[in-house]
Amino acid sequence: MSMSDPLADMLTRIRNAVMVKYDTVRMPKSNIKVNVAKVLEDEGYIVGYQVSDEGPQGTLTINLKYGPNGEPVITGLKRVSKPGLRQYAKAGDVPTVMNGLGVAIVSTSKGIITDRAARKLNTGGEILCQVW
Amino acid sequence: MSMSDPLADMLTRIRNAVMVKYDTVRMPKSNIKVNVAKVLEDEGYIVGYQVSDEGPQGTLTINLKYGPNGEPVITGLKRVSKPGLRQYAKAGDVPTVMNGLGVAIVSTSKGIITDRAARKLNTGGEILCQVW
Numbered sequence: 208m209s210m211s212d213p214l215a216d217m218l219t220r221i222r223n224a225v226m227v228k229y230d231t232v233r234m235p236k237s238n239i240k241v242n243v244a245k246v247l248e249d250e251g252y253i254v255g256y257q258v259s260d261e262g263p264q265g266t267l268t269i270n271l272k273y274g275p276n277g278e279p280v281i282t283g284l285k286r287v288s289k290p291g292l293r294q295y296a297k298a299g300d301v302p303t304v305m306n307g308l309g310v311a312i313v314s315t316s317k318g319i320i321t322d323r324a325a326r327k328l329n330t331g332g333e334i335l336c337q338v339w
Numbered sequence: 340m341s342m343s344d345p346l347a348d349m350l351t352r353i354r355n356a357v358m359v360k361y362d363t364v365r366m367p368k369s370n371i372k373v374n375v376a377k378v379l380e381d382e383g384y385i386v387g388y389q390v391s392d393e394g395p396q397g398t399l400t401i402n403l404k405y406g407p408n409g410e411p412v413i414t415g416l417k418r419v420s421k422p423g424l425r426q427y428a429k430a431g432d433v434p435t436v437m438n439g440l441g442v443a444i445v446s447t448s449k450g451i452i453t454d455r456a457a458r459k460l461n462t463g464g465e466i467l468c469q470v471w
Contacts, residue, residue: 248391248392254392255393255398257388257390259402260380318450
C-alpha cells in the first residue's frame with residue numbers, strides 16, 4: 208500500500224474517504240490516476256475531479272458522490288493487477304464485475320477504459336481494479 | 340465556431356478568457372475537450388482543470404495560468420483540423436510548432452498527445468490544434 212503502488216494508494220484513499228463521508232479526497236497526481244478518475248466520473252461513481260499543478264508532482268482531487276440518504280455511491284474498490292502479480296485478460300476475455308453491476312478498469316492499447324468498452328473494442332489489457 | 344465544432348468553441352472560450360484575465364473558464368464537457376485539457380496541464384499551459392457532472396453533459400472548468408506580471412501563459416491557440424477539412428500527419432511526419440516553442444495536439448491511436456510524443460511513439464494522427 209506504500210507508494211510502490213500509487214494506484215493501490217489511490218483506492219485506499221477513496222475507500223477511507225467515503226467511509227467517513229468526506230466530500231473530497233486529494234492525492235499526488237499521476238497519469239494513470241487521472242485516467243482512472245476519468246473513468247470513475249464517466250461511469251457516475253464520482254461527482255467529478257480536479258487536476259492541478261500544486262505540489263511537487265501535481266495534485267488530483269476527487270469529488271466523492273453520495274446518494275439521497277448519504278450512502279456512498281462507491282461501495283467497494285479492489286486492486287486486481289498488482290506490481291508483484293500483474294493480471295492480464297486477452298481480447299474477448301475481459302471479465303465482467305458482479306454481472307455488470309460493477310466495472311473493471313482496464314489498461315489497454317486504446318487507453319484506460321471499462322471492461323465493457325474493452326469488450327466492445329475487442330481489446331485486452333491489464334485489469335487494474337474493480338469498482339462497484 | 341458553433342457547436343458543430345466543440346473543440347473550436349473550447350479554444351475560443353480560452354482565447355477570450357485569457358484576453359480579459361479570467362482565472363477560470365467553463366464549458367460543456369466532452370471526451371476530446373477533457374483530453375485536450377489534460378495535455379494543456381501536462382505541458383504547463385494551464386494551472387489545472389476540473390471535470391464535473393453539473394449540467395446536461397457535464398462541465399469542464401479550466402484554471403488559466405498567468406506569469407508574474409499577469410501575462411497569459413497561453414499566447415495563441417489555433418484550430419488546425421476542422422470538421423470541413425481534416426488535417427492528418429503520417430507517422431514520422433508530425434510537424435513541430437514554432438520550432439518547438441509551441442505544441443501541436445494530435446489525436447492518435449495512442450490517445451490525444453503532443454506532437455513531441457507522437458514523434459517519440461512514431462505514430463501519426465489528426466492535428467487537432469496548436470498552442471503556444
